[in-house]
Amino acid sequence: xxxxxxxxxxxxxxxxxxxxxxxxxxxxxxxxxxxxxxxxxxxxxxxxxxxxxxxxxxxxxxxxxxxxxxxxxxxxxxxxxxxxxxxxxxxxxxxxxxxxxxxxxxxxxxxxxxxxxxxxxxxxxxxxxxxxxxxxxxxxxxxxxxxxxxxxxxxxxxxxxxxxxxxxxxxxxxxxxxxxxxxxxxxxxxxxxxxxxxxxxxxxxxxxxxxxxxxxxxxxxxxxxxxxxxxxxxxxxxxxxxxxxxxxxxxxxxxxxxxxxxxxxxxxxxxxxxxxxxxxxxxxxxxxxxxxxxxxxxxxxxxxxxxxxxxxxxxxxxxxxxxxxxxxxxxxxxxxxxxxxxxxxxxxxxxxxxxxxxxxxxxxxxxxxxxxxxxxxxxxxxxxxxxxxxxxxxxxxxxxxxxxxxxxxxxxxxxxxxxxxxxxxxxxxxxxxxxxxxxxxxxxxxxxxxxxxxxxxxxxxxxxxxxxxxxxxxxxxxxxxxxxxxxxxxxxxxxxxxxxxxxxxxxxxxxxxxxxxxxxxxxxxxxxxxxxxxxxxxxxxxxxxxxxxxxxxxxxxxxxxxxxxxx
RNA sequence: UGGGCUGUCGCCAAGCGGUAAGGCAAUGGACUCUGACUCCAUCAUCCGUAGGUUCGAAUCCUACCAGCCUAGCCA
Numbered sequence: 001x002x003x004x005x006x007x008x009x010x011x012x013x014x015x016x017x018x019x020x021x022x023x024x025x026x027x028x029x030x031x032x033x034x035x036x037x038x039x040x041x042x043x044x045x046x047x048x049x050x051x052x053x054x055x056x057x058x059x060x061x062x063x064x065x066x067x068x069x070x071x072x073x074x075x076x077x078x079x080x081x082x083x084x085x086x087x088x089x090x091x092x093x094x095x096x097x098x099x100x101x102x103x104x105x106x107x108x109x110x111x112x113x114x115x116x117x118x119x120x121x122x123x124x125x126x127x128x129x130x131x132x133x134x135x136x137x138x139x140x141x142x143x144x145x146x147x148x149x150x151x152x153x154x155x156x157x158x159x160x161x162x163x164x165x166x167x168x169x170x171x172x173x174x175x176x177x178x179x180x181x182x183x184x185x186x187x188x189x190x191x192x193x194x195x196x197x198x199x200x201x202x203x204x205x206x207x208x209x210x211x212x213x214x215x216x217x218x219x220x221x222x223x224x225x226x227x228x229x230x231x232x233x234x235x236x237x238x239x240x241x242x243x244x245x246x247x248x249x250x251x252x253x254x255x256x257x258x259x260x261x262x263x264x265x266x267x268x269x270x271x272x273x274x275x276x277x278x279x280x281x282x283x284x285x286x287x288x289x290x291x292x293x294x295x296x297x298x299x300x301x302x303x304x305x306x307x308x309x310x311x312x313x314x315x316x317x318x319x320x321x322x323x324x325x326x327x328x329x330x331x332x333x334x335x336x337x338x339x340x341x342x343x344x345x346x347x348x349x350x351x352x353x354x355x356x357x358x359x360x361x362x363x364x365x366x367x368x369x370x371x372x373x374x375x376x377x378x379x380x381x382x383x384x385x386x387x388x389x390x391x392x393x394x395x396x397x398x399x400x401x402x403x404x405x406x407x408x409x410x411x412x413x414x415x416x417x418x419x420x421x422x423x424x425x426x427x428x429x430x431x432x433x434x435x436x437x438x439x440x441x442x443x444x445x446x447x448x449x450x451x452x453x454x455x456x457x458x459x460x461x462x463x464x465x466x467x468x469x470x471x472x473x474x475x476x477x478x479x480x481x482x483x484x485x486x487x488x489x490x491x492x493x494x495x496x497x498x499x500x501x502x503x504x505x506x507x508x509x510x511x512x513x514x515x516x517x518x519x520x521x522x523x524x525x526x527x528x529x530x531x532x533x534x535x536x537x538x539x540x541x542x543x544x545x546x547x548x549x550x551x552x553x554x555x556x557x558x559x560x561x562x563x564x565x566x567x
Numbered sequence: 568u569g570g571g572c573u574g575u576c577g578c579c580a581a582g583c584g585g586u587a588a589g590g591c592a593a594u595g596g597a598c599u600c601u602g603a604c605u606c607c608a609u610c611a612u613c614c615g616u617a618g619g620u621u622c623g624a625a626u627c628c629u630a631c632c633a634g635c636c637u638a639g640c641c642a
Contacts, residue, residue: 017581045642080641137640146638148569182640192570194638203640222642243636246571270572272635277578283642325590327580331573332635339579339591349604356601384604415602424600457600469600 019328021269022064025237029068034264038070039236042101043077043110043226046088046210048283049298050095051305052319052340056274059323061239062101073233074103078111079225081209091298095306100316110229111211117220117228118172120258121183121202125164129257130201131157132167133184140182143189144197150190151197157186171204174217178206185224187253195250199223223247227254231262238268242332245270272332276340279304314340318347350385356393356426356471361400363446363475366431369397374474377457379427395428398475405470406447408436415467417447424469430455 018026025038040061044054065072074096078084096103124130133156135143145151159167164183171181183202191197201224208214220228230238238251248268255265275281280289281304289295289303299307309319322343326335356379374396381388401417410418417423422432428451435448455461 043642047642077642083641133640135640140640141638144638146569150569151638179640184640194570197638200640205640219640221640226642242572244642246637248571272573274579325579329573329580333579336578336591342591345604380600383600413602426601428600466600468602471601 018067019060020330021060021237021239021271021328022067024269025064025068028236028267034236036234036236036264038065038068039073039234039266040065040070040239041073041075041230041233041235042096042103043075043229043240044092045077045080045083046085046092047083048088048287049091049305049307050099051281051283051286051303052276052279052309053274053281053304055099055101055306055319056323056326057239057241057271058096058099058101059320060271060328064237064239070236071106072101072103073106073108073235075108075110075229075233077222077226077229078109078209078211079219079222081205081207081212081219084210086210091307098310098316099306100320108229108233109211110225111209113225113229113232114212114216114220116232117225118218120228120261121168121220122165123260124185124257125168125183126161127257128161128186130164130183130185131159132164132171133157133182133198133200134180135182137179140200144194145189147194151194153189154184154198157198168202168218171202171218172216174204174206176204178204180204183218185250185253185257187250193246193249195223195247196253199250201254223250224254227251227266227268228258230266230268231255231258235266238266240268240270241273242270242330243273244268270330272329274326274332275334276304277334277337279337314344315347318344321347350382352382356473358400358402358471358473360403361473362403362406362444364399364401364431364472365446365448366397366399366451367434367448368450371397373397377428393427394474394476395425396474396476399425400473400475401425401447401470405468406433406436406444408444416470417468422452422464422466424455424457424466425472426469427457428472429453429457430461430466 028034029038042054042058042061044050050058062072064070074093076084076089076092078089093103093107121130131154133140133154135154135156140154143152143154167181168183170176171183181204182200184198185201187196187198189197199221201221202218203221204217205219206217209216209219226238244251248270251268252265255262259265280286280302286298286303286305290298290300295302298305299311302308318340322340325339325343326333374394376392377395378390379393380386380390405423406417407414408418410421415421415423417433419433419436422430424430431449431451433447433449436444437446437448439445454463
């Protein structure tokens with residue numbers, strides 16, 4: 001198997017600080033625990049899609065292998081035929097590649113080891129380390145005892161090796177029904193660690209497996225199969241999440257019982273799980289949301305799945321950066337979503353085009369601008385990155401500005417549009433608000449302004465300064481749009497006309513739904529390769545696609561940061 | 568309740584006996600053709616609590632408290 005780890009981006013901080021797991025590995029290397037090089041693995045069960053938490057686990061294993069120039073395996077832990085499917089293995093591989101953790105040729109399946117595990121199990125039985133148990137699930141649970149009381153030995157615990165071998169053969173050959181018999185490790189029913197109370201290591205399951213088909217009627221349990229899988233793949237460090245800490249003694253028991261086959265057994269070490277505030281985490285719950293139709297699918301932008309994040313506009317770089325930022329700890333952590341958002345912002349900042357958009361339009365008429373005239377003004381795509389160039393926007397007598405950029409009675413500190421105040425329209429001119437037209441209810445429906453031709457952008461005007469710069473759109477070159485549940489702006493063909501019934505770009509219902517799902521920052525992406533950026537009052541609006549020859553096309557919008565406004 | 572693990576700023580997180588890094592968030596200010604960005608400043612006399620050891624402790628010891636995991640023929 002290839003030992004090469006494909007390169008991924010370095011941690012932005014560039015520091016070489018090792019996390020505690022890497023320090024453990026380093027110690028092992030120093031004391032020559034293994035004659036082979038570091039080898040880690042990521043063992044997802046193919047029963048769901050990868051999410052940000054999975055990436056955290058991948059990053060830890062992959063990162064350790066990379067740091068010590070070792071190898072990394074992707075192994076599908078598919079020992080339960082009832083829950084697994086090929087759809088998930090394909091999605092997992094795809095997502096890992098997208099995220100920059102390409103396992104290359106090192107893709108394995110636990111189900112490929114069924115034969116080997118079976119053979120080893122025969123030896124285990126021959127050595128008197130396992131026995132076939134006829135207890136029903138209920139009886140087994142009863143006899144296991146509780147947290148405070150020890151379990152009692154199974155009446156079948158002392159069957160002879162011959163009998164166990166014969167029964168196990170029967171299990172294998174499918175002469176028993178599902179659940180009728182199990183194979184148990186013979187350890188200690190009074191152990192304080194319940195995992196050691198003669199745990200079940202094989203069960204009869206008359207079910208076909210998505211890969212091995214109908215070949216097997218018995219399937220090994222995770223606790224038994226996992227250490228063997230690791231050992232078969234020459235894993236040195238099996239880094240998993242902390243809920244498996246209590247399983248470590250069993251992991252070691254199995255490999256010890258099989259030491260004749262695995263002289264240099266891998267070791268399991270644990271790290272705390274990572275979750276993100278407001279994110280729905282946990283495969284079981286995610287699957288429920290998908291299967292019950294609460295979301296579009298695994299790639300719903302409201303989900304913290306890889307596909308969801310991707311559709312929501314997150315870049316690989318930003319995610320990797322985020323993982324580097326949060327570190328690795330022994331205890332579970334809940335990272336604030338703002339950290340993830342910050343990573344995206346940092347990444348997009350120099351790469352994204354800055355585009356103008358108006359979410360809640362307020363018409364503006366430049367009363368001293370010639371009727372019917374039109375000119376094109378130049379706006380930089382990204383002031384921070386001149387290489388992104390500039391583009392032209394149409395400017396005319398009738399414009400739109402953001403409704404919140406006007407206040408009839410300015411609050412203290414408000415420096416945008418109000419009667420008599422002058423502001424700059426980005427890339428265009430200074431305009432001064434002369435009058436606000438209202439409807440019969442007193443609502444401002446239009447602003448009458450004047451502009452100063454001398455202040456045209458790029459003209460070097462220094463005569464006077466202005467306190468604010470606003471974004472705007474030309475009314476005839478704007479595609480009305482409506483925001484949907486996912487924060488996606490949808491073109492709405494039905495909206496047109498001289499005095500259009502301006503859509504509420506964010507309708508209350510959507511906001512409530514989005515709030516409930518904690519996705520007020522969500523978006524969807526039609527073209528992940530195009531990154532645009534719009535920042536307004538702290539909001540990010542990404543991927544708004546401008547084609548000079550056509551109309552303004554909104555592809556997606558995201559508000560990543562709700563900065564408190566000052567006036 | 569038994570066993571295991573963890574407790575350092577609102578959130579992540581360094582620190583590993585020598586007198587509390589950094590990031591996110593927040594706050595104040597400067598700057599600005601997007602109230603963004605950038606910049607500058609502030610932000611734990613204290614490391615779950617109480618004792619103890621030591622010249623000296625977040626780091627060692629003891630007790631207590633809190634949180635998480637654990638009684639699948641799931642992984």
